[in-house]
Amino acid sequence: FGSATPVSKIVTGAMPVFVGSAFRVGLGALVLAPFAWRKRGEIRTLVRRDWLIVCLIALFGMFGFSALMLYGMKMVSGVVGAIVMSTAPAVTAAASMLFFGDSATWRKLTAIALAVAGVLLLQLGQGSDGGSASEMWLGAALVFAAVCCEASYTLLGKRMSxxxxxxxxxxxxxxxxxxxxLPFAVWQWADFDAAQVSAGAWAAAIWYGxxxxxxxxxxxxxxxxKAEGAVAAAFMGVMPVSALLLSYLLLGEEFRLMHLAGFGTVFAGVLLMSWEHARMEKKA
Structure with missing residues (x-):
């Protein structure tokens, strides 16, 4: 999952957003099909409410996430995108408290505050050079909207699973x-020359899906x-770390101390959220 942020930057630089997004979900569905086929009997057990949830996941978790993520990554660096994406655990926790009545503990609230502070610290430290600054803020906002879509995917998927x-x-x-x-991809395909896409970009698009x-x-x-919930929560912290490191390795982006400060603040929130998950797991 951590590679999605830098890879999406490569994809959006090589092909239109909706073409890349359609390729991602189409390929993803094809690869998942053999695994889903083994569970095809469960489809008959789905009721109307289940299909509604699946449609919402498709709308927000697939369509909304991919489109917002790719448009956002056109405007920000891979490092900025990785740091904004690392707020996902905090955003998911906030949505869970807001819509599903989960308890609001001081650890959860502090983790959410750290996530917000880290992103603001990163953005404020990027400078204020007119148009590029406003574009960066817009790009970060779109990536954050993608995070919100990812949170809906997580919470709705949890209910379904x-x-x-x-x-x-x-x-x-x-x-x-x-x-x-498809309608948007067909529209953008008219101005897209697939022959101009490099082998590296195609490899990135294939990996993205x-x-x-x-x-x-x-x-x-x-x-x-196979693992306890506390272990899974702890490994959530690996995703933003891998996203940040891969942004430097794959995209060759320049390291800045402000990146470290912003990421460190957000990552402190991730660790705090993982600690809270572990504590709740033991308590249960």
Missing amino acids: EHVDPVLVAFLASALSVPLF AGTLSLGTWLWYSGLA
Whole structure:
């Protein structure tokens, strides 16, 4: 999952947003299909409410996330995108408290505050040179909106995975999101020359769909089935670290102390949230 941020930067630099997004979910659905086929019997057990949730996951978790993420990454660096994306645990916790009635502990609230402070620290430290600054703020806002869509995917998917295999949910959501992307992808295809896309960019696009969406989903949920919730919560902290490091390695971006300050603040919130997850797991 951590590679999604820098890889999306490569994809959005090589192809139109909706073309890249449609390719991602289409390929993701194809790769997930063999795993979902084994669980096809569960489809008959889905009721109207389940299909509504799957459609919402397709709308927000697939369509909204991909489009907002790619448009946002056109305007910000991979490092900035990685740091904004690292607020996902805090945003998910906030949404869970707001919409699902989860308890608001001081650790959760502090983690949310640290996430916000880290992003603001990063943005304020980037300078204020007119148009580029306003574009960066807009890009960061779009990436943050993608984080909110990811939070909806996590929370809605959690509700579904209580009685439906998570990989089947991911496949259905990916497949249902393809028609949402197609009209926009066809529109953008007219000005797109696939022959001009480099082999490296195609490799990034393939990994964006087969790796971050399909393989990432399968590995994550397979691990959740075998590991305690506290262990999974702790490994959530690996995602933003890998996203940041891969932004430097894959994109060759310049290291700045402000990056370290912003990321350190956000990551402190991630660790605090992981601690809270571990504490709640033991308490349960």
